[in-house]
Amino acid sequence: MPKIKAPVRTPHIDMTPMVDLFALLLTFFMLTTSFRPSEATVIDTPSSVSEKVSPDKDVIIILVGKDNKVFLNFDNGKDTAVLIRKEVLKKIGEQYNVTFTEKELKTFSTWASFGMPADKLKAWINTADSKDREVFQTGIPVDSADNQLNLWVRFIRIQNPRAEVAIKGDADADFKTVKHVMDILQDNKVNKFNLTTNLMKDEAKLEE
């Protein structure tokens, strides 16, 4: 008796709808994406009910880490970032007798937050490896003996008088440090700050 051969069929799934779906998702993500700028330190911001969106251009962001280290980022929009960051770095260089080459200035203008004493800036910029660069992020000196943050803020304000100040502090940072930063800002005639927070819903209810 001849055996009955079952026809061998390869299981085949039509992938087209799946591809369609993925293509849609991909387009969505590509269009809505705004890249998270890498930050010098991990900052876990406290929550508030404030719904005001943090400004994203013409802004000086002062980051206060968990360990009370102070970092700085100033971004002034796509068109001006290159100009302002370069000029400010040049001024800082003059102040601390460090000269930056055109290439170094350019590199600096493309990077985001940083925090190191001015004399370490050059080494930081010239370190190619991002892992090695992290070692330099020791915080900007803010004590009254060597108040570099004060200088930074002053030079940024000269270059870009419209810049708003946002303080992005970690929930566990000491109030003392933040207050100190605020004092420095107030010395520079900045009296209005944005405190960066996460959105959290909370409402007061009346008991009646």
Added chain:
Amino acid sequence: MAEIIQAEGKQKGGKKKAKKFSTHIDMTPMVDLMCLLITFFMLTTAFSKPKAMEITMPEKDDTEKKDAPKIEADRTINILVSGNDKIYYYFGLADPKLPVPQLISTDYSKDGIRKMLLQRNILVFKAVKELRDKVIRGDEVMADSTLTRKVKELKKTVDPKAPIILIKADEKAKYKNLVDIIDEMAICTVANYAVVDISDFEKQMINGTAVSTPAAK
């Protein structure tokens, strides 16, 4: 992975048919690639934009101190923020020459500081809530900016006895405490508040070592 095209059963007879190729394209590699790309974009996307609360600090100017605005003592509530999420408040002014005001300890919960603030600020809170509810229900239609302006007006005009809050934090306080307490102001729609420096006398009050020294007459 490529698809195996089934050979059709052996043809009997001499007629040769052109081989039929299936028009299927194997999509699997494409799907793989897209999966990777989607994962990449999903992970790098920052969806929720960070929010910010605005505070305006009193201007630092020594010359202005002479004619600093007088704060009515009966409207003033002082909130002292300390470490370990501790928080205290007292009414009126703390002056070493006057008897030490009673310092009340409370917390950040709903029945803590918020209850007290709401009680004191009830007129403004109700007025603002009424307006907001009207907008939500659709009884009144206005742009967001108009609403913000009207709320500001209400805060100024509704209650001439609305509390003035002075927020003072000592060295042990965390940044989170400051944000929380300012947030509480927003929740309770407090119109007048300021973050000011803590005095030594108030630090002593927290420690419980404050002693009033009435000025000799």
